[in-house]
Amino acid sequence: MDFRDTAAEAAFRKDVRDWLEANKPSGAVAGLGVTEGRVGMLRTWQRKLHEGGWAGLGWPKEYGGRGASLIEQVIFSQEYARAKAPSILNVIGIGMAGPTIIAHGTDEQKHRYLDKILSGEEIWCQGFSEPGAGSDLGALRTSAVVEGDSFIVNGQKVWTTLAHIADWCILLARTDPTAPKHKGISYLLVDMHSPGVEVRPLRQMTGEAEFNEMFFTDVRVPRDNILGDVNDGWRIAMTTLLHERGTLGFALATQAEIVLGEAIALAKKTLKAGRPAIEDPLVRQRLAQLHVEIQAMRLNNYRALTTVMRTGIPGPEGSLGKLLWSESNKRLGELMLEIQGPAGLLEGSGYAGDNGEWVYRHFRSRANSIEAGTSEILRNIIAERVLGLPKHK
Amino acid sequence: MDFGFTEEQELLRKSAREVLAERSTPAVARAVMESETGFDESLWKTIAELGWCGVAIPEAEGGLGLGWVEQAVLVEETGRAVLPAPYLSTVGLALPVVLLAEPGEMRSRLLQGIASGEMRVALALTEEDGEWFAPLKAAATKSVNGYTIEGRKVFVADAHVAHELLVVARLDDDFAVFAVPAADTAITPLPTLDRTRRLSEVRLDGVTVGSERLIASGKSLGWRPADRTALVIAAEQTGVAQRVLEMSVQYAKEREQFGKPIGSFQAISHKLADMLLLTESARSHVYYAAWAIDEGTPDASLAAASARVAGIEAGRFATAEAIQVHGGIGFTYEHDLHLFYRRAKWDELYYGDATVWRERVAELIAAT
CATH class of the missing domain: 1.10.540.10 (Acyl-CoA dehydrogenase/oxidase, N-terminal domain)
Structure with a gap:
């Protein structure tokens, strides 16, 4: 140790x-x-x-x-x-598309895509989620039908980060509608500039359009643009999702530590009932509790890292990180605004804390427990895969 | 960066678990609970012979010369087994003070006595107001042959089975710690919800001790003993939480309602996932704090206070939800869960509760 x-x-x-x-x-x-x-x-x-x-x-x-x-x-x-x-x-390209191409791509595909991912010359997005397939990703309905030397893709994707500027998309599509739901999916590499691809920005509650809806209408994708075999896409998608978090947990814990430091500084200079908020016992209790949770994230991450380095197999601590972070980060955002009082209502201006960035962060944090696995799905994963409980259903 | 245990530490854990599985069963705990003194001499002898009391004591003083990481490993295991012995009161409450006392003959006597298991020592700190880190009424005055102590200590853990008491009393403008033979005081055990770890009232009516029995001054100790005590209790809470989690997972797999194991219902499985999250978080905190104390890092106090908070949360949540997961059977006296619930509650309320320790965390993070 x-x-x-x-x-x-x-x-x-x-x-x-x-x-x-x-x-x-x-x-x-x-x-x-x-x-x-x-x-x-x-x-x-x-x-x-x-x-x-x-x-x-x-x-x-x-x-x-x-x-x-x-x-x-x-x-x-x-x-x-x-x-x-x-x-x-190009976070999707470097963190998800690239590693999946390295693991499952042909030499030609590696040669074609990898360099341009790293340089940022080609930006990637991830076409997994659909309106009817969120947590239940296997229920996706976008179809890809073979026609000559192409797949013809039809369907809709949603919550697609970066689609509005992306050149390429890793797309999951159903190639065998008669197979059991996880067996009939293929993993395609789709040129976002193809005819029939339409991207509509999706405004979030922050007011920003960080992600998009994508519509595919008779989009022609060359047969060579498949990763792995036809109908083997689910297995390959798991590689992508395995890379989704990577070392992100460490960055998130560090970010949370920094934000907590800002919250403390804010509590020192903000008055509450005539005295600095930092002197309010309830504010102090909540800051302390957040410190304990954020340090737990950092330390759980370290334990998971040591387990992986020693055994090559991730330990149970890793799957807990995202759950803890999402829930704590939401509380941290709430506290930041609460300390500010009415100034926490301003999205900008000198009266707002940090010119409104905290309002943005608070709003953005509401998505933390939804994106990249909802807290409910994470608890299912922990219950079933870590604790070995029987599957729900 | 390495957050793993050494082979020796793993071995220590394994052997402790084996011994405890045999010697510290719930049946043994129940027998101790029902006994007059709440104390099992033969169990204590086993612990003493294994050297468990001297894990963190230097070899020169008869201990094993290991550190707080190893101490935490052992206490996590004794927590897991709800060990019905005055172990935590000796190594968690008293030992930190003795280790940090002024070097001298008295300190050596106490350390050697603790290491061999021949001496059980209890910390007599709190008074009738139950405040942990507050001004004291008990006072010592210099007398011809040493000091005379006058006062009443309350909530003293395992005092009735201790040989020596570490009495904290005012002295001049500071406070001081005196090693007082338990026989020189009047000890009255109080009905305690964890009857394997009883609290007592201790009266000191003008007890005179030799000056060599003043082992430490408040100013020299500061928060350092409290860091270690907080760590040890948090380790015990982690063990308690881990054990009830395992019991609950097992039960949720076996118990069927509506034709399915109840663990397949998310209302149950999500509770268990949260229990795991809090337990693993407490464990991470505990071993980081133990390492920080062993290494004397600048954040050791903060790490220990954080571990204490995480331990309280894990112990409280896990034992309470374990009862809920077990349903009616979990509420019976016959079921063992209440042994763990009692221990977790003891750990939660003894030596400063979550509010006290969060305030300590706040003080430390707001200062930087």
Whole structure:
């Protein structure tokens, strides 16, 4: 047991920190969505990350990645969060599409797609969820029918982050409607510029359009653009979902730590009933409780990491991280606004805390327990796969 | 970065679990509960012979010379087995104070006595107001041969089976800790909900002790003993929570209603998932805090206070929901769950409750 960095880890941490300090765009705000005004900046930023050798950190070197160890990826995500560097534009490409292509793609596919994912030249989105297939992803209905040397795709996808600027999409479509629901799905790589693809921005309750609806009408996809075999898409999709979280948990815990620090600073300068909010016993109890939860995230992540490094098999702690983070982050957002009182109602202005960023964060946090596995689905997963309880149904 | 146990630590856990599975069964706990003194001499002898009291005591003082990580491993296991012995009161409440006392003959005597198991020591801190970290009424005055102590201590854990009491009393403008032979005081056990860990009232009516029995001053101790005590109780809570979680998962797999195991209902399975989340979180906190204390890191106090809060949450939630998952049978005296519930409640309310420790966390995070 030793929570300190080894000499090599400390050196790597310093490299990351120095590079980020020297190169991150000035005045960039972490965590805000991909709004039109930010796309140019984010493209430039990703190119810079790639040139610096920081894109595709965990990818094998032969595919243009850095081949970094798990612990190095963790250190990078912690430092990235600490530096409040802007989000990585091609996050779906680097985090999900790329690793899946590396695992299941042909040499030709790897050659065609991987470089452009890392450089950000081609942006990817993920066409999994549908209006009728959210938590129950296997119920998806978008169809792909073979016609000559193409698949003809018809259907609708929803909650698609980045679709409005994406060049490519990893798309799950049903290729055998008669097979049991998980057996008739294929994993396609779809050119978003194909005729018949329509993207409509979906405004969230934050007011932003961070994600989209996608409509596919007789979209022709070359047969070569399938990953793996026909009807084997579900298995391949599991690879993608396995990569969805990656070392994200470490970044989220670090971000939450930073935000809690901001909440404490805010409570010191905000008056409540004539005295600084930080002196209010209930505010203190809630700040303390959040500290305990955020540290639990960090420490559970570390335990999971050690289990993986020692055994190669993730332990039960990992699946708990997302659940804890979503629920705590919502409470953190609520407390941030509550400390501010009426100033917590302003989406901007000098009267608002941090020019309204906290209002944004609070609103955005409502999605935390829905995206990437709802809290209810995560509890099912923990109950069934970790505790070995019988399946519900 | 490494958050795993060494082979020796794993071995310690394994052997403790084996011994406890045989010697610390619920039947043994029930027998101790019903007994007059709430104490089982032969069980204590086993613990002593295994060296469990001296895990965190230096080898030079007769201990095993290990650290708080190993101590936490053992206490997690004794919690899992609701060990009915004055173990936590000795190693969790008294030992931290003795370890941090002024080096000297008295400290050595106490350490060696604890390490061998021949001496059980109880911490006499709280008074009738039940406040943990507050001004005291008990007072010591310098006398010809040492000190005379006057006062009444209440809620003293396992005092009735202790050989020595660590009495905390005012002295001049500070407070001091005196090792007082239990026989020199008047001890009255009080009816306690966990009858394997009874609380007593202790009267000191002008008890005089030699000056060598003043083992520490408040200023020199500060919060350091409290860090260790908080850690040890949190480790016990983690063990208790883990055990009732396992019992509940087992029950939810076997018990059928409406033709299905109740564990297939989300109203049940989601409770169990939350129990796991709190238990694993408490465990992570406990071992980080133990490591931080062993290494003397700057955040050791914060880590210990956080562990205490996480431990309380896990113990309270897990034992309460375990009863709910078990339904009517879980509410019977015959079922063992209430043994764990009692222990968790004891751990929750003894040595500062969640509000007290969250305030401690707040104080530390707001200061930075």
